[in-house]
Amino acid sequence: MTTAGEALMTGPGRVAPAGILVDDVSLTFDGSRPTPVLDRLRLEVRPREIVALIGPNGCGKSTLLRVIAGLLAPDEGSVSIDGRVVAAPDERVGLVFQEPRLLAWRSVEANVRFPLELAGWPRDRQRARVGELLDLMAILEVAAARPSTLSGGTAQRVAIARALALEPSVLLLDEPFTALDALTRERLNVELQALWERSAATIVLVTHSIPEAVFLADRVVVLSPRPAHVVADVPVPIERPRRLADLDSAFVSTVAAEVRSHLAGAAEGAA
Ligand SMILES: Nc1ncnc2c1ncn2[C@@H]1O[C@H](COP(=O)(O)OP(=O)(O)OP(=O)(O)O)[C@@H](O)[C@H]1O
Numbered sequence: 001m002t003t004a005g006e007a008l009m010t011g012p013g014r015v016a017p018a019g020i021l022v023d024d025v026s027l028t029f030d031g032s033r034p035t036p037v038l039d040r041l042r043l044e045v046r047p048r049e050i051v052a053l054i055g056p057n058g059c060g061k062s063t064l065l066r067v068i069a070g071l072l073a074p075d076e077g078s079v080s081i082d083g084r085v086v087a088a089p090d091e092r093v094g095l096v097f098q099e100p101r102l103l104a105w106r107s108v109e110a111n112v113r114f115p116l117e118l119a120g121w122p123r124d125r126q127r128a129r130v131g132e133l134l135d136l137m138a139i140l141e142v143a144a145a146r147p148s149t150l151s152g153g154t155a156q157r158v159a160i161a162r163a164l165a166l167e168p169s170v171l172l173l174d175e176p177f178t179a180l181d182a183l184t185r186e187r188l189n190v191e192l193q194a195l196w197e198r199s200a201a202t203i204v205l206v207t208h209s210i211p212e213a214v215f216l217a218d219r220v221v222v223l224s225p226r227p228a229h230v231v232a233d234v235p236v237p238i239e240r241p242r243r244l245a246d247l248d249s250a251f252v253s254t255v256a257a258e259v260r261s262h263l264a265g266a267a268e269g270a271a
């Protein structure tokens with residue numbers, strides 16, 4: 001017997017983990033004044049890796065995630081997932097925003113089902129998949145609830161369930177836990193690690209929290225102020241599964257200090 005988590009992305013016929021290549025991507029927003037946002041940004045993420053992106057406010061992190069998801073086309077360079085160029089909103093990618101962005105008039109269950117409806121899944125497969133996801137994210141009890149009645153942590157779980165609905169091989173998380181209180185955030189960090197262990201997902205996580213980045217990621221990639229490029233790539237060679245108690249260790253503090261110094265260096269370089 002497989003658990004819902006095993007069935008999620010690693011069962012027969014399910015997607016394999018995917019690598020991401022952001023190949024010298026540049027992007028400028030046109031407006032009354034052109035705003036260069038990404039500057040020959042290069043990033044490789046191996047299949048099943050968790051990479052945390054950290055960088056100053058407004059440097060282009062959310063823009064980068066939208067480019068990886070195929071929601072925005074770069075001016076130069078390209079993004080490929082498993083060697084296939086991303087040229088349109090890509091079904092292989094699940095995206096979670098800073099706010100849950102749930103549909104207020106739909107129940108939790110109907111929010112999670114929404115991408116399956118859009119993709120034209122047959123009703124019985126929709127029902128089975130939604131059941132798996134509600135179970136996986138521990139939100140079965142709130143299946144019939146409206147989003148406005150949920151706590152922030154539960155709403156964000158629903159958003160993650162929805163992002164996983166189409167069995168993405170790549171999960172992009174844009175500051176998903178920023179609005180949560182510290183304890184809920186830590187709990188969801190632990191849950192995200194557990195989810196990743198049971199899945200085959202490759203994860204890119206944007207965060208402003210150095211401890212969160214170090215707890216979750218295999219590598220912390222530090223971005224420059226806008227226009228963003230990579231200024232440092234800091235490995236986090238800590239065994240998994242990690243425990244929150246690990247965050248107190250001297251080794252983690254050393255990694256965190258290294259990330260902090262790169263961030264400060266990038267900010268000074270731009271000043
Ligand atoms: N659609 C758009 N049109 C014009 N400018 C935009 C657009 N989207 C973002 N920008 C600008 O691009 C820059 C980068 O924005 P982005 O949201 O990617 O930054 P960020 O690193 O995610 O910031 P934060 O840390 O605040 O989330 C900002 O100056 C922003 O104002």
Ligand SMILES: [Mg+2]
Pocket residue numbers: 061062063174
């Ligand atoms: Mg952002």
